[in-house]
Amino acid sequence: EVTTLSLQVDCSEHRLASAGELLPYVTELKLSDSKIPTVRDLGISWSMLQVLWMCRCGLTDVEGINAIPLLEELYVSFNHVKDLSPLTSLDKLQVLDAEGNSVETWEDLDSLQFFPALKQLTLSGNPVCR
Numbered sequence: 246e247v248t249t250l251s252l253q254v255d256c257s258e259h260r261l262a263s264a265g266e267l268l269p270y271v272t273e274l275k276l277s278d279s280k281i282p283t284v285r286d287l288g289i290s291w292s293m294l295q296v297l298w299m300c301r302c303g304l305t306d307v308e309g310i311n312a313i314p315l316l317e318e319l320y321v322s323f324n325h326v327k328d329l330s331p332l333t334s335l336d337k338l339q340v341l342d343a344e345g346n347s348v349e350t351w352e353d354l355d356s357l358q359f360f361p362a363l364k365q366l367t368l369s370g371n372p373v374c375r
Contacts (some may be wrong), residue, residue, distance in 0.1 A: 246270040247268050247270065247271060248271060248272050248273065249271065249272070249274075249275075250268060250271045250273070250274050250275070251275035252264075252279070253276070253277075253278050253279045254276065254281070255279065256279070256282065256286040261276075261281070261287050262287065262289065263288075264290075265287065265288055265289075269290065269293065270293055271291065271293060271294060272296065273295065273296040273297075274291065274294055274296070274297050274298070276297070276298060276299050276302060277298045277299065277300040277301055277302065277320075278300070278301050279299070279302045280302065280303055281302040281304055282304060282305055282306065283304065283307075284299075284307045284308060284309045284310045284331075285306070285308060285309035287309070287312070288312070289312040291312070291313055292313065292314065292315070294313045294315060295316060295317045295318065295337075296316075296317065296320075297313065297316060297318070297319050298320040299320065299324070300321065300322045300323055300324070301322075301323045301324070302321075302324060303324065303325065304324035305324070305325045305327075306326070306328075306331075307328070307329065307332060308331045310331050310332055311331070311334040311335075313335075314335070314336075316335050316337060317338060317339050317340065317362075318340040319335075319341050320340075320342045321341075321342065321346065322343065322345050322346070322367070322370075323346075323370075324346050325346065326343060326347060326348070327346070327347045327348060327349065327353065328353065329341075329343065329348065329353065329354065330355075330356040333356045335360070336361065337362055339362050339364045339365065340363075340364065340365045341360075341365070341366050341367070342365075342367040343366075343367065343371070344368065344369050344370045344371070345371070346371050347371065347372065348368060348371040348372065348373045349372045350373055354368075354373065
């Protein structure tokens with residue numbers, strides 16, 4: 246059974262949800278340098294994922310991340326994400342790398358107080374850090 250998957254995909258051409266249905270035991274998914282504007286493009290079939298890389302994907306929105314409840318590590322650096330509040334449903338999240346995104350104010354970070362397991366946070370390169 247496949248537990249780690251690495252690929253580049255353009256979500257305007259291919260459905261990632263189908264891959265999740267075919268590979269239900271994937272715990273690590275590397276999608277960096279893909280074209281994925283929103284986490285919703287992943288679908289709801291990745292429920293076993295623990296580690297997700299979506300760096301440099303053109304990502305603007307993390308809505309729908311609650312479909313990945315076991316997520317422990319999320320790497321979304323160098324995208325265009327402004328709002329991290331949808332991540333509050335991730336009780337197990339320990340690592341969040343959101344370097345080089347579009348988080349603008351400290352108020353945008355208020356939701357981070359609701360991450361009981363968070364141990365490592367990277368926000369450098371966001372407007373809020375200037």
